[in-house]
Amino acid sequence: MRIVQFLHGNKIGGMEKFCIDLSNALSHEHDVLLLADKTFKKYVETSVQFVELDIEKSRNNIFFLWKIWKILKAFSPDIIQVHKQNTINILKRLKPFLKIPFVATKHDMQIKKAFYGLRYAITIAEETRSTIKADYIYKIYNGVPFHKPKKIILPDGFNIVAVGGLREVKGYDKLLYIVADLDFNYHLTILGEGSQRERLEALIDTLDLKEKVTLAGFKSNINDYLYSADLQVITSLSEGFSLAMIEGLFYSKVLLSTKVSGCTEILSEGLLTDIEAFHAKIKMVFENYDAYEAEFIKLKNKYSQRLTIEACKDEHIKVYRNIISKDNI
Template identity: 35%
Template sequence: MRILHTLHWVQFAGTEKVCVDLCNEMVKEHQVYLLSQEEIRPYLNDEVHLIEFDFEKNRYNPLFLYQTAKLLEKISPDIIHCHNTKEIEIMKYAQIFLTKKIPIIATKHTLQYKKKYNLADLCVAILEDTKQLLKQESIIIKNGMTYQPPTKISRPDKFYIVLVGRLDKMKGFDIAVESLALLNFEFECHIFGQGEEQENLQQQINRLKLQDKVLLKGFSNHINDVLYSCDLQIIPSRFEPYGLVAIDAIYYAPLVISSHTGISEQILPEVLKFENNPQFLSDKITEVYNNYDNFIYIFDQIKATKDCFSIEKMASSYLDAYQKLINSYYPN
């Protein structure tokens, strides 16, 4: 199969990781092309054909659409898989200039309603909540990711807490920082990620006099090693459309606790979840600290299910969906 993925690069976050992992897995047995920006190249298998493409151009400009159509003719994909609304529009409108139309499948990665998803021939929701936003034919394929064997790294000699994600208000890191100020035992917390809330978080850390206990560590390409070496991962998100960071936890962390959101709400037992305010979270962290072995045992039962979230399973589900769509698009 000749597969074309399209990805409007913003930063390397959840959507980008899903797309990259799919490309790298599918290229093992198929021809895979990716329209995106050059910044994504370090994350791609060398066998994936990266074509630099500017999705910021006017998607209603006939010349741009004609040039896109010529590119599609050259690639000649069996199917186009879009990961963003603007991409769907460009890929659909460009086909005005094509004699043979190409089926489009689109993944809905967020909980924002976008009516342009009705331009796709088939939509994929990542969770049941996402599916409810889609007004057209859709299926659910839950996200997975590529497992990378971790290595123990140097870590603090105190109870080591880790948070991972984009530094965005939605991620709830401010709630976590506030809760950490209420703890009565020795710990060190590292927050990995970049984003617009970095300055606000640092000011909050300073205000609460946590500079020696809570450190903003920036982006890391080795988060699997970090999680593998920590004592506890916390997911304090206000909401998550899915929350790949929970799958990171199942793959690598010895223990995770999470707010009631995204995939965590489905896969974690109540004892590993908390109401998302500083006092409740502080109480949960303290409970974990005082009963650590018991919590490790509980989470081990969840970790035993990690193969359910493999990239192989997710890619297989997508490939089945591709083939069914192609067969219905070009009936014999």
């Protein structure tokens, strides 16, 4: 099968990482063309055909649209998958001139008009389905590649790890207030970069947490951190289908999360909590660790194989074939 992946943006986040991982996995058995910003080229395997595009600056330019049309006509794909509203709008404009089906994947809970009036769409969780208006909506859980972890040395105490960009939606400011009141020896490591770094650094100073919290930045060995820590936390205010949760199912001993989309479909009630009760829940895990670890092991056994990028790739191929068959009727 000949597949185009069309990605907008120039910063690596969960959605971008997923698109690249999916492109890499698909390329092992299919011809894959990825249209994306040059920022992402270093993450793409050589089996993927990569075409560098500056979509942010050019998407409303008629000559840019013509360039995209020429690229797509030359590659002659069976299907095109897009991952953000700007790329959807480009495909909607080109659709009258292309006899190629395209499917749009919705990665978050935000209401975006580009996801209205579609023929085919993919939702990554049941909650995100309500933000899409399409003739056919398929649900495919995200997946991530598995990399065997190794034990690393973390600071003394009960080690808590959070993974994700330093953005307001991740709730890290609230997490700092939560851990500031813990009455046992702990250390919190936050893995990720983003626009909230200065604000979080200032809050760490204000709460006198310099010895208790590390903003570790972007790390390529997230698996090692999760494997070596005692507890992973997700304090997000909103999610689509958290890649950090999937990584937790692969590597973490225990995972606690707020009641956000995706996590509510996978995690048991005992591992979910409101942000207001997060402090008490961490204390409960610390005091009853074996019970929470046993509860999480059951979920790891149930879901870890279903949430690999290989399983996700196989589900996408099934959907692609279904769409192609419908489009040819």
